[in-house]
Amino acid sequence: MSLFFIVSTLLTISIVVWLLIFIDAKLGLQKINRLEDEPVAQDGPLVSIIVAARNEEKAVRKSLQSQFLQSYHHLEWILVNDRSTDNTPNIMNERQSANKNVNVIHITDLPLGWLGKNHALFVGAKQARGELLLFTDADVLFHKEAIGKAIHYFIKHELDHLTAAPNLRGQRIWLNSFIAFFMFGFSYFKRPWLANNPRSKVGIGIGAFNLVRKEAYEKLGTHEVIKMRPDDDLMLGKKMKEKGFKHRMITALTLLEVEWYSTLKEALIGLEKNTFAGLHYRVSMVLFAIFGVFVSQVLPFLTLFAFDRTLITLSIGNIVLLGMIYSMIIKRMTNYSPWMFLLFPFTAILFIYSIIRACFLTFMRGGIIWRGTKYRLKDLRDNKA
Numbered sequence: 001m002s003l004f005f006i007v008s009t010l011l012t013i014s015i016v017v018w019l020l021i022f023i024d025a026k027l028g029l030q031k032i033n034r035l036e037d038e039p040v041a042q043d044g045p046l047v048s049i050i051v052a053a054r055n056e057e058k059a060v061r062k063s064l065q066s067q068f069l070q071s072y073h074h075l076e077w078i079l080v081n082d083r084s085t086d087n088t089p090n091i092m093n094e095r096q097s098a099n100k101n102v103n104v105i106h107i108t109d110l111p112l113g114w115l116g117k118n119h120a121l122f123v124g125a126k127q128a129r130g131e132l133l134l135f136t137d138a139d140v141l142f143h144k145e146a147i148g149k150a151i152h153y154f155i156k157h158e159l160d161h162l163t164a165a166p167n168l169r170g171q172r173i174w175l176n177s178f179i180a181f182f183m184f185g186f187s188y189f190k191r192p193w194l195a196n197n198p199r200s201k202v203g204i205g206i207g208a209f210n211l212v213r214k215e216a217y218e219k220l221g222t223h224e225v226i227k228m229r230p231d232d233d234l235m236l237g238k239k240m241k242e243k244g245f246k247h248r249m250i251t252a253l254t255l256l257e258v259e260w261y262s263t264l265k266e267a268l269i270g271l272e273k274n275t276f277a278g279l280h281y282r283v284s285m286v287l288f289a290i291f292g293v294f295v296s297q298v299l300p301f302l303t304l305f306a307f308d309r310t311l312i313t314l315s316i317g318n319i320v321l322l323g324m325i326y327s328m329i330i331k332r333m334t335n336y337s338p339w340m341f342l343l344f345p346f347t348a349i350l351f352i353y354s355i356i357r358a359c360f361l362t363f364m365r366g367g368i369i370w371r372g373t374k375y376r377l378k379d380l381r382d383n384k385a
Contacts, residue, residue: 011314014296018321021188028193029332035252040148048130052080052120054371057087059139066141072148077102082120114227122223135210146255160216160245163237164209166256167335175264180340181347187329195249203241204249207233216245228383231274273370275358281381286359301345
């Protein structure tokens with residue numbers, strides 16, 4: 001079997017796959033609503049905002065300030081300091097002193113069998129009085145109408161769980177191109193639009209904004225059912241949908257904003273904790289992901305310079321489809337320019353490197369290190385359900 005036959009076959013299969021993905025994404029993205037289009041709820045149920053933070057002094061003050069300026073006023077805050085060693089506890093205590101609707105919980109020890117953030121959210125939820133619980137990260141900036149619009153959407157659709165995609169902000173072009181590529185890959189791999197299809201079992205959760213009915217959360221089994229999942233936000237939505245609760249995913253690109261990471265190096269380090277989890281802790285899935293990304297997203301840019309008309313034609317077909325899908329997803333799921341596609345082959349290689357790096361370090365360390373705490377790979381695998 002010649003190398004030409006193998007490469008041309010791979011490129012042909014890739015074109016077919018991208019064509020199917022294009023059709024799927026074209027139809028699916030239309031089913032994801034924009035939170036910006038919703039009116040603001042003036043009244044509604046008490047919402048308990050649960051923020052878990054470990055060493056977040058650089059971000060938590062601004063995040064909380066944006067929350068306190070919300071136009072929706074029926075709110076309470078459960079701020080959970082998860083073993084912080086910086087100024088985070090003091091910032092939280094200041095907020096409690098200034099606002100009667102703020103309750104601060106300080107965690108000093110992590111029980112066995114729990115990831116730190118998951119345990120902190122679980123502890124916070126137990127203290128919440130609200131009919132609705134909003135789990136959010138400590139670095140999210142809220143537009144003043146974000147929660148009011150979300151409550152209106154939640155009530156209108158009689159939901160049990162609502163998650164919203166924020167604008168992921170970066171500071172430099174290579175970091176931004178990596179974020180854009182990550183969103184592209186996440187979208188075609190996870191197909192988040194299926195979260196809005198009641199016949200599908202696909203569920204999505206995003207750490208910036210997971211709004212859940214407390215009754216449904218307790219029936220699910222709380223964070224105890226995902227206590228060892230580093231991708232806790234995603235798994236919360238997945239479990240809610242699997243259990244038959246009414247669930248939707250929307251975008252809120254001008255209402256929620258997160259500086260995902262401040263540098264590309266931080267992004268690579270951050271992905272260490274959940275890359276292997278996202279591939280179900282299986283080496284076969286890791287190898288398949290590396291091979292798949294290379295063949296479908298790097299190889300066409302290499303064979304574009306081949307001295308064969310067939311390979312060049314197949315390469316152009318792949319690149320055109322890639323560009324169309326990339327543009328469609330980026331314009332709908334981010335605030336980035338589709339022109340980031342010019343850096344696509346380089347960020348694809350960088351993404352492959354991030355997969356290899358994360359999985360290699362997980363094996364070498366015998367687990368993951370997250371927020372200064374090490375969690376054994378064996379324990380993570382035993383609790384991956």
